[in-house]
Amino acid sequence: MTLLLDTHALVWWLTSDKQLGRVARTAIASSATQPWVSVASVWEAAIKSVTGRLRLPKPPDDLLSDAALHDAGFQTMGIRSRHALIAAALPRYHADPFDRIIIAQARVENLRIVTADPGFDAYNVSVLDARI
Helix, strand or coil, X not given: CCEEECHHHHHHHHCCCCCCCHHHHHHHHCCXXXXXXXXXXXXXXXXXXXXXXXXXXXXXXXXXXXXXXHHCCCEEECCCHHHHHXXXXXXXXXXXXXXXXXXXXXXXXXXXXXXXXXXXXXXXCEEEECCC
16 A cells, blocks of 8 residues: 655654654655655645744755655645545544645545554554554
């Protein structure tokens, strides 16, 4: 199954953070198809970076552009109307709009989410624990 990285898993990968577990790191590196990164994760990381809530080793434009993500081995996924409609209809177990769109994208596109967020478990999506 193709992977979709949650925002923190993406940041951990890009910064070689040890919080990203060996199993998750191996799955991302050895994926038969390029793993996906949602534009929602780019947006979230960029917002957190410019507001000082996330420290990145490079400016968001250098680390999170389509070209930079492609060079890092990822495909970027835009937000389609179907994703937005599914996200809006999800039960309110998880209030974070970035996570809700990632959950919706995983459902619509049949992707496995790499995340350490236990809030994803309440939804009918395949999850790979980013910490293992």
